[in-house]
Every structure is written in C-alpha cells, then in structure tokens.
Amino acid sequence: MSGTVAVLATALMLAAFGCARLLRASRPVMVAILLGWLFLLVASQALPGGDPALLVYRLGWGGLIAAPILGYALLIRALRRRARARVTHPPRPPATGAAGAGSGGGGMTPDELTRYARHIVLREIGGPGQARLRAARVAVIGAGGLGDPALLYLAAAGVGALRVIDDDAVSLSNLQRQILFGTADVGAPKAEAARAALDRLNPLVTVEPREIRLDADNAPELLDGADLVIDGSDNFATRYAVNAACVALGLPLLSAAMSQWEGQIALFDPARGGPCYRCLFPEPPADGLAPSCSEAGVVGPLPGVLGAMLALEAVKHIAGAGEGLRGRMVLFDGLRAETRVVRIRAREGCAVCG
16 A cells, blocks of 8 residues: 555545544544545555555455554444443342341442442442442541541442541541531531531441550550551651551451651551551651651641552452552652652561551
C-alpha cells in the first residue's frame, strides 16, 4: 500500500471515531462505513494498473488494518451491554429466609444489590467480595482529617461495622479539611457527629462511637473484635499504642500520616510476614522534627487524598483484591504531584514484633 493511502486511511479512521464520539453514534456502524471507504480507496489505487493480483493484495492489507478495529469496537459494546444488564437486572439473592437475607447470611437484599452494584460488577470484588465487606468490622482511630474520608468511603462501600474512636470535639478550624462535619457540628463530640453523618450516608452500616482517648492500657480492649484497624491519629504515643495492640491481637494495621503537602500510607501486618510500625519508626523523632498540623499547617485536600487511599486499601484488603501495601509504603508529594513506593521490611530485634 502506498504511503499516501496509508496516511489517508489513518486519517479516515481517526475521523470516524471522532464522528462517533461527537454524534453519539454506534462505533461499529461508523467503523463499517469506514471499511467501505477504505476498500474503495485501495481499489481505486489499484485499478489504473489493471493488475488483479495487486488489487487483491491491497484489499487484503486494508482488511487486516480495519478488521481488528471493528472487532475491538464490537467486543467493547458487548461487554458494556453485559455490564449494564447486570446492574439493571441484578441476580436475585438466594432464598435464605428473612434473617439470612437481611443480615449475616450469604444473600443480599434488593436494596443492597442496587446500592453496591458498581462493586458487584467489578471482577475483583463481585458478590463474594461485597459479602466480605458487609461482614467486616473496622476500627478507625481518629475522626479527623485522615479518618473522616476513610470513614465516608468505608460506609459507602458497605463495610458492616465501623468503630470510631475519638475523644475530641469538632472545632471551627477542623472544617478546612475534615469533611465529615459541618458548621452545625462545632462543639459536638467527633465520634457521635461521625455516627450521625455516616447513618445519613448508609443506614445499613453499624457505627459504634467510642468517645475515649486510646492509650496503651485501653487499646487492646478498644480494638478487640476488629478485622482491620485504621490509624489516623496525629501523635506518636497513640500510634505506638495502636501498633502494640495490633501486634498482640494479630490485627492488620493501615496507618497514614501527613504534614503540609506530603503524606505516607502503609499496611503493617507482622502476623502475616510484614513489618510493624515500630520496625520502621523504632523511636519517636526529636522535638521539632515532626511538627503537628496545627504547628506546620496542612493543605485542605491532602488528608482527603490519603484518607481515600486508606479506604481503598481497606476495601482491597477485606475483599482480597489486587496487591496491598504489606511491606510497602506509598509516599505522596502533593506540591509536586509525585508518588513513590518504597519497600519496608521487618527489623531484627524489634521491641514489639521481633
């Protein structure tokens, strides 16, 4: 095929897809029209020579170029139709009785199937993964900048029970980044205000407020019974207490921290071969090296990014989807729009998990 024909054919392909997008027409139909143009174009280039073999040769090349595009368009349309059909007409839950269908059983109610339809059509989650989310119990330490978005997305995702541990009250300065609360919540206990907000979002989720400050003494009791712990606290004393309790109870711990424009997130799970938090930070930093958000400042959307990542990793961990962050840490730089992933390992002689 000549260079002119190839360039013109490519331009026609791009034009056909652009027209399909603009006119909202069926892409396979537009591609079929394009095939007619392409074959006519190739044939017109061969007719002056009068060589039938050359005509067949060029038509063959034209078909090889266009056929995969048409096949791809047809495949995408078929997959989209199948996905829409599964969402519009979800399968009926198995007949497990009123108690089994509504709670604790294997089947989901029609309302649940509709609410979580976008999860159910995901190959990595599906019905079984959503059932695991519904049966999961997640403890979240801190209903602040990190805990708020994590709680919102976990409740929306259908995690069965959320335990909110925070002894603080909502202040006006929180509202710059803590999106779970509104102006009317100023002065209210964060744990109780979080319960009210999450109930409005998804009444199918059980929210357990704990208006208490977690410390080394009460951490095991507060975290007992959870399947996963999310730490959004803002001080090393609390983080160490949470880590020690999770190691003792054999619980996986998703932890995040942030300051100014930067943040980090990792999964600490020594019971399953990963490091613990104390492996990475054996001693607290010297005074002034890790200032709090009130001292150093923090850009408002940054905790939303990291909190959403906490929820995403929690959903993956519970549903068994993808590759988690056990043994890895994500470093996020919002000012430069950069993300890095570093490997972290258990430390020999760790005072907590060694």
